[in-house]
Amino acid sequence: MKHEVYRRLNELSEVSDKEYGKLVQKLLAIAFCKAGAVRLVERSTQGIDLEVTLPDERQIAVEVKTAQDQTVKFGKKDLDGLASQIEAGLEPYFAALGSQLLDEWILARYDIGEIKPNQQYRLTQLRAYRDTELEDSIREHFDEAVIECTNLPDTNRQAALDEVLRSFSCVSVA
Amino acid sequence: MKPTAITVSRFRGWKDEHRFALDASITSIIADNGRGKSSLLNAIEWCLYGAVVTKKDSGIDERQDWELRTRTEKGDAKPTCVELELDIAEGLVKIRRERAAAAKAREADPLTVEDPNGDVLFGEAAESWLIEAGIPDWETYRRAHCFHQEAARQRVVSTNERSAILAALLGLDDDLALRDTIESNQPSKLFAGIDKTLDALNDEAHRVLDLPRQRLGELERQAAEIGLESSQLSESNAKSIRSQLVARARDLADRLSLTTDLPDENDTVAVRTWASKWPATARSESPALASLDGHRRQASQLDLHIAKYEEEDGAWQETRSKLQQERQTGGDEAQRDAAVTTAETNLSGATNALQQNNATVKLLVDAKSAIKAASRSDECPVCETSVPGLEERLETTIERLRSDEFQALQAAEGDTRTALESAESARDALQKLVRDEATARGRVEEQRNKLREVLDIDESTAVHDVLAEAKKRREKVGTEITKLEGLASDRDQSIQDHQTNWGRLDLIEKWLSASEKAESSIDLSALHEWSEFNESLDELAGFGADLAFLGGLARDVQAERSTARAAEVNKALGKYYSLITQDDTAVLVNVHTTPQGISYDLVDASELPAVPVLNQAAINALSLAVLFAQSEAQASVNSWELVALDDPVQSLDSEKQKGLSQAIEELADSCSVLVATVPGQLSERIQDYVSKQRHIVTLGPWSQSDGASIESEVDQ
Numbered sequence: 001m002k003h004e005v006y007r008r009l010n011e012l013s014e015v016s017d018k019e020y021g022k023l024v025q026k027l028l029a030i031a032f033c034k035a036g037a038v039r040l041v042e043r044s045t046q047g048i049d050l051e052v053t054l055p056d057e058r059q060i061a062v063e064v065k066t067a068q069d070q071t072v073k074f075g076k077k078d079l080d081g082l083a084s085q086i087e088a089g090l091e092p093y094f095a096a097l098g099s100q101l102l103d104e105w106i107l108a109r110y111d112i113g114e115i116k117p118n119q120q121y122r123l124t125q126l127r128a129y130r131d132t133e134l135e136d137s138i139r140e141h142f143d144e145a146v147i148e149c150t151n152l153p154d155t156n157r158q159a160a161l162d163e164v165l166r167s168f169s170c171v172s173v174a
Numbered sequence: 175m176k177p178t179a180i181t182v183s184r185f186r187g188w189k190d191e192h193r194f195a196l197d198a199s200i201t202s203i204i205a206d207n208g209r210g211k212s213s214l215l216n217a218i219e220w221c222l223y224g225a226v227v228t229k230k231d232s233g234i235d236e237r238q239d240w241e242l243r244t245r246t247e248k249g250d251a252k253p254t255c256v257e258l259e260l261d262i263a264e265g266l267v268k269i270r271r272e273r274a275a276a277a278k279a280r281e282a283d284p285l286t287v288e289d290p291n292g293d294v295l296f297g298e299a300a301e302s303w304l305i306e307a308g309i310p311d312w313e314t315y316r317r318a319h320c321f322h323q324e325a326a327r328q329r330v331v332s333t334n335e336r337s338a339i340l341a342a343l344l345g346l347d348d349d350l351a352l353r354d355t356i357e358s359n360q361p362s363k364l365f366a367g368i369d370k371t372l373d374a375l376n377d378e379a380h381r382v383l384d385l386p387r388q389r390l391g392e393l394e395r396q397a398a399e400i401g402l403e404s405s406q407l408s409e410s411n412a413k414s415i416r417s418q419l420v421a422r423a424r425d426l427a428d429r430l431s432l433t434t435d436l437p438d439e440n441d442t443v444a445v446r447t448w449a450s451k452w453p454a455t456a457r458s459e460s461p462a463l464a465s466l467d468g469h470r471r472q473a474s475q476l477d478l479h480i481a482k483y484e485e486e487d488g489a490w491q492e493t494r495s496k497l498q499q500e501r502q503t504g505g506d507e508a509q510r511d512a513a514v515t516t517a518e519t520n521l522s523g524a525t526n527a528l529q530q531n532n533a534t535v536k537l538l539v540d541a542k543s544a545i546k547a548a549s550r551s552d553e554c555p556v557c558e559t560s561v562p563g564l565e566e567r568l569e570t571t572i573e574r575l576r577s578d579e580f581q582a583l584q585a586a587e588g589d590t591r592t593a594l595e596s597a598e599s600a601r602d603a604l605q606k607l608v609r610d611e612a613t614a615r616g617r618v619e620e621q622r623n624k625l626r627e628v629l630d631i632d633e634s635t636a637v638h639d640v641l642a643e644a645k646k647r648r649e650k651v652g653t654e655i656t657k658l659e660g661l662a663s664d665r666d667q668s669i670q671d672h673q674t675n676w677g678r679l680d681l682i683e684k685w686l687s688a689s690e691k692a693e694s695s696i697d698l699s700a701l702h703e704w705s706e707f708n709e710s711l712d713e714l715a716g717f718g719a720d721l722a723f724l725g726g727l728a729r730d731v732q733a734e735r736s737t738a739r740a741a742e743v744n745k746a747l748g749k750y751y752s753l754i755t756q757d758d759t760a761v762l763v764n765v766h767t768t769p770q771g772i773s774y775d776l777v778d779a780s781e782l783p784a785v786p787v788l789n790q791a792a793i794n795a796l797s798l799a800v801l802f803a804q805s806e807a808q809a810s811v812n813s814w815e816l817v818a819l820d821d822p823v824q825s826l827d828s829e830k831q832k833g834l835s836q837a838i839e840e841l842a843d844s845c846s847v848l849v850a851t852v853p854g855q856l857s858e859r860i861q862d863y864v865s866k867q868r869h870i871v872t873l874g875p876w877s878q879s880d881g882a883s884i885e886s887e888v889d890q
Contacts, residue, residue, distance in 0.1 A: 003383050003692075100372070101376050101379045101380060101383075102372065102375055102379055114719070114723050116726070122365045124365045124368045124369050124372070124711070124715050124718075125715060125718065125719055125722070126715075127711060127715035127716075128715040128716040128719035128720075130712055132712075
């Protein structure tokens, strides 16, 4: 990622602590919007993190994870949630972002059974399931989102990003 | 697939060729220790698997330094040879392995296979036939079809060995092999390797990005040193300085009458190129200042000649003044010449008077000498006149002339001489002053001429006061020099200002460039090489993920099959263990599944590990029970149908030996049993109580000359 993006995310991580994952999820949602998403639902509490209808009308469900130690773990609830989205006609995805300078979003397809619940996975393992086209489509928009939207107030950071999200007509913030 | 006979020659204890039938349900080899029982069982292994069974890594520790060939007399060229006859669905197969008498340690032992059609396969083709025919591999054979007395305890005491044997017992050999194959590729190491590479790249990226940041810090320190505040490190300030540089240079160029091209102030590259060269250009190419040096040289020349003229003129004036004063005080040249002449005349007179005195004295002395010679002291020798006391009177006169008169005349002569010298000195001094004055005057004239030359005026020019003219000219040149020096000073100041501003501009531009680099992105995505690298990583990750997935799949299948087979295996295991031990103690195979893998153990009815509480006999019984259960299972899938038991009675009491014979009888329902044992309870029970078809071979004593031998063979 761009150094500026890396620097800002690091700063955000330091000041936001446990909230960081949710903030990054919202920034990713903004990136999808900027990339031309037709419809987007972002959930901060329960359910699938993101439901996105892409510009080509594909519908994806995304479970978002940040990986400060370059590993991620998916709970059974997360995997079940993704699996249930398949029945609803959405393609299930993991979105994982590491904490290193050369990291970019890994948007990985979820094949049921290949990822086990509650097991630690290196980000490298998820590379096997990457959708590089989808990654390419949001990369620059995510950088923009970080640069434009990370000057957040000390309190209510999520609310500030929600407000940005709501400015996109395609968004429903759940 | 059932072995029906074996022929051995020069193998371990067996020297001469012997053939043993193995086609009975139970073949019992009975002999005391050291008569060749184990050699016979080992011969089957060597025939099937070759050199691997002779080494420590065979899995049987005692095989280290195993000597294959019987020690025979020198010159015995017959090879070591074992031939196994095998009954398969298609007919009879002969498997034969040989080792030349002179074979070297690492030399392979050739294998031949004669198939049911009589075709003979050699070497690799023969080895391949064994695999394709379904002959179990060595590991399977030693765990599932063979009871080695030296490895009996290890089979159940060693955790890994036990787990592997139990896995085989559960019929999971293939699953284990698949897992081993997959996990030997260690996908976790693959991922760790990729991560390590990415970590190193991240470190390098940080290093590369930190360099311009360090450079930025260094430039900011330098800026502070020349009084540039951080707010001044901006493109707008750089633009302003560029504008100033060009404007001042234009002004200076006008004043210096320079015809030079100045850059467009908005062209940063052109300004940079020009700015570094401008000081040299401005210093060296000014027509306006070109005459300054000439003026300076002229002024310097005038200064020099004026000073010289004034010096010479001063010297002449001083000399002339002295001459005038000398004339006034000591007379002129004529007066001084006259004084010399007078002094010379006086000296001449004095000299003559003195000479005259001397002549008188001489005359008187002569006269006195004549008187004395004539001895007439009172008579004049000339006129012969008698003069009383003449001689005395002469003496007195001579004395007077020689003393008083002479001294007076001499003093007078000295005085006149001194006077002459004084007059001459005064005359000479005046003459010298006259000469000096003339010389000084000449020098003044010479300097005047030189000044004329410098001023470029000649005698005809109506300039009488050359010095005044020179001074006037010098003043004019000085005025011009002052004017030009002012211009030069202005130029130097302008250049100095230019250099200061250029230094500031250069620093600002460097800072802006460093700032841009420091803020630049690590956007490798546009690089073809980075894309290829990532694709390679993705492929590696994909391979690793496939491996991990297959490993997981193999584990799942294995766990599933383990559970499915456990009940059946436990039934067989329980049966044989109860038969051998003659009691109802339960021993079960327990399947332990974790995310890391599956392991197997033997547990009691409380599911506690069984082995730690067993005595030696029970361990042996358990080892046999596991083997029997496994052999039964293998035979049920039409695999290898022979179990070889080498001295299975270790630590078993008579009751358990009886139980063992019953277990062997039970096992013989599924496959042939080859049992080598010492004479005793087991051999007797096999001979006398077992109802199955038996082939009883009793071995004779072993001898150095003949090796092992058969004492008797009985079919029952």
